[in-house]
Amino acid sequence: MIELTAAEVAAATGGRLSADPDVRVGGPVVVDSRKVVPGALFVALPGEHVDGHDFAPRAVADGATLVLAARELDEPCVVVDDVQTALGELARHVLATLRERGDLRVVAVTGSVGKTTTKDLLGQLLRAEGPTVVPQGSFNNEIGLPLTVLEADGSTRFLVLEMGASGVGHLTYLTRIAPPDVSVVLTVGSAHLGEFGGIEAVARAKAEIVAGLAPGGTAVLNADDLRVAAMADVAPGEVVTFGTIPSADVRAEDLRIDRTGRVAFTLRTRATADGTSADGTTTAGGTTAEAAVTLGLVGEHHVTNALAAATAALRLGVALPDVAARLSDARALSPHRMQVTERADGVTVIDDSYNANPDSMRAALKALAVVAGRDRRSVAVLGEMLELGDDSRVAHDDIGRLVVRLNIKLLVVVGEGAGGIHDGATQEGSWGDETRFVPDVAVAAALLREELREGDVVLVKASNGSGLWRLGDELAAADPAVTSGLSDRAVAPGEPQDGRA
């Protein structure tokens, strides 16, 4: 963060200063008192179970020089009406200041699935060009986003942001804090449909990231998703599209998937009407440029994320050969996302337990079928997809039927909420031992300890809240025989529970 005085923090947030105005805050800005280091600004948020204000004394004892608070404290503080709003205002102010000073570009990513993967890819594409700030985990809401913005300083050239929404207006709020120079929209899908109230509402909510672009900003849109492509109508300026269809400006062609589930393709950029290609260079007479990419990520669905990251990076001035090379070197950075472990006993574990909705379930099951191929036994261990509202029953039933159609050899359905998957599979013609229902993660773990044998490929997938990531951790442990029980962490490591669609 850039250094600010307490007086500047008060001015930026419209708060009342209850500290020496010249006190300096050098950052970081933290909401968790355990993360305080000398010079930090501690933000006292009201939590579900604890009130941040109670931790102000400890934060200051550990070196925080100022507290952003909703009430007067004994510690040096700036008192505001609403701490969360003030945090956003502070981030907005700091970003505006940084932009005035220099060459900082903001790129924001939204979509129903793939946001975290895409922002991690973008980080890997941009970092070699200059100092880049990328959110931790899924920091994508009205708290995680400003905290990420506040990590930027005078040296930052690229600020990558993940923007999540669980309703109309959320992305407008986030783009007011950080108007993007480049806004990327991946898909409008079925994630969190229940909260939104229908897919058209999801589309409207996602379009706000395009309408909220900074003046002169570029919309990077998925040409393969009609609802995303239609967002060109609200783009204030330039639009660049990506996809597999021929009309896309940046395309993946000649897709091939190998037996490890990794996809290779030709990345091709097309000159647009005015002779400027998506990589920002002028090309003569509409010629195209191309480069070969082999993704390190598992699953064909990552082509969308890779194309999105590539298109944004090209727009931000990264040369096509560098984009292709860095995409091929890129790895999944956030845990429990198509994380592949080859166990010593010959079992392959694909842990995709961070999140699940119908789109990502389908994608992961297809990847399982590809990796298992004809010679290996495919095992799908699936838990509940949360937050689907009225569509939940049908959505689970559909997944069960898909499992049968993909000829997955063993299905283990974990937990009451996922029961519809078991029913769907049974209805579709799966019988006997092919599909098993177990009540919880512990029983699933015991069953799999018995059942798994050399050559098996196991996919573990569910919404984070169903806790199947614990099973993923156990299964991925090199020698399951010495793993004693399941870990009791309530939250996946390093993953704040602020993920939104």
Ligand SMILES: Nc1ncnc2c1ncn2[C@@H]1O[C@H](COP(=O)(O)OP(=O)(O)O)[C@@H](O)[C@H]1O
């Ligand atoms: N384009 C896509 N289509 C289908 N599933 C996807 C896609 N991109 C990612 N996924 C899957 O969705 C889940 C969440 O991915 P993530 O990148 O964390 O997305 P988000 O941040 O939007 O929740 C993972 O299981 C991942 O493998």
Ligand SMILES: [Mg+2]
């Ligand atoms: Mg995310």
